[in-house]
Amino acid sequence: MKLHSSQNLREQSYDASEFCSTKEAATMLGVSHRTVQLWVESGVLQAWKTAGGHRRIAMSSVNRLVEQRSNAIAGPAASQAADTGRKVLLVDDDATMLRLYELEMAGWDLPLDVMKASNGFEALIRIGETRPDLLISDLSMPGMDGFRMIRTLRNDQAYANMAIIVISGLDRATIKSMGLPEDIPVFSKPVPFAELHRAVDHVLRPAA
Numbered sequence: 001m002k003l004h005s006s007q008n009l010r011e012q013s014y015d016a017s018e019f020c021s022t023k024e025a026a027t028m029l030g031v032s033h034r035t036v037q038l039w040v041e042s043g044v045l046q047a048w049k050t051a052g053g054h055r056r057i058a059m060s061s062v063n064r065l066v067e068q069r070s071n072a073i074a075g076p077a078a079s080q081a082a083d084t085g086r087k088v089l090l091v092d093d094d095a096t097m098l099r100l101y102e103l104e105m106a107g108w109d110l111p112l113d114v115m116k117a118s119n120g121f122e123a124l125i126r127i128g129e130t131r132p133d134l135l136i137s138d139l140s141m142p143g144m145d146g147f148r149m150i151r152t153l154r155n156d157q158a159y160a161n162m163a164i165i166v167i168s169g170l171d172r173a174t175i176k177s178m179g180l181p182e183d184i185p186v187f188s189k190p191v192p193f194a195e196l197h198r199a200v201d202h203v204l205r206p207a208a
Contacts, residue, residue: 085113091137120149
């Protein structure tokens with residue numbers, strides 16, 4: 001059967017065990033229903049539509065993403081080579097903001113190895129690959145947002161104690177209502193780089 005991400009197909013029959021609904025895929029992947037829809041539309045997940053307009057997603061593509069994230073969270077030992085700098089992962093869906101972080105942090109008197117990710121799912125992959133010393137993240141991002149990414153990390157014993165700093169344009173009441181752990185420092189946008197510098201220094205100096 002040929003699969004398409006968004007085109008309606010008139011399929012007479014299919015093996016139900018090879019497909020799942022968008023809701024089931026969202027549960028298995030730990031993302032929102034809308035994220036699954038976006039992944040289908042972009043081709044990340046393969047799917048077709050029934051005559052009634054319901055998406056049926058190939059289990060093979062769902063399992064591939066589940067395995068990819070599991071491998072990332074496991075963190076291959078080969079990727080943990082010694083490095084002279086402290087690894088910092090920056091997560092923001094705004095490429096301009098990520099570049100601004102880079103430019104500012106390059107002038108800090110800290111031995112930093114800066115990496116970037118544009119959403120929570122990509123960040124989890126990078127975390128598994130590189131095991132950063134510090135995660136600096138936005139909260140509002142397409143796909144897997146910062147809240148879900150942080151919950152995923154905190155629920156994994158290997159990453160539960162990872163140092164995290166949040167920088168967000170959301171107000172504090174909203175952030176609290178969304179369940180962000182209270183021990184995570186939060187800075188408001190626009191980024192107060194002087195304060196962020198001190199916070200990063202405080203987190204990384206003891207380990208340097």
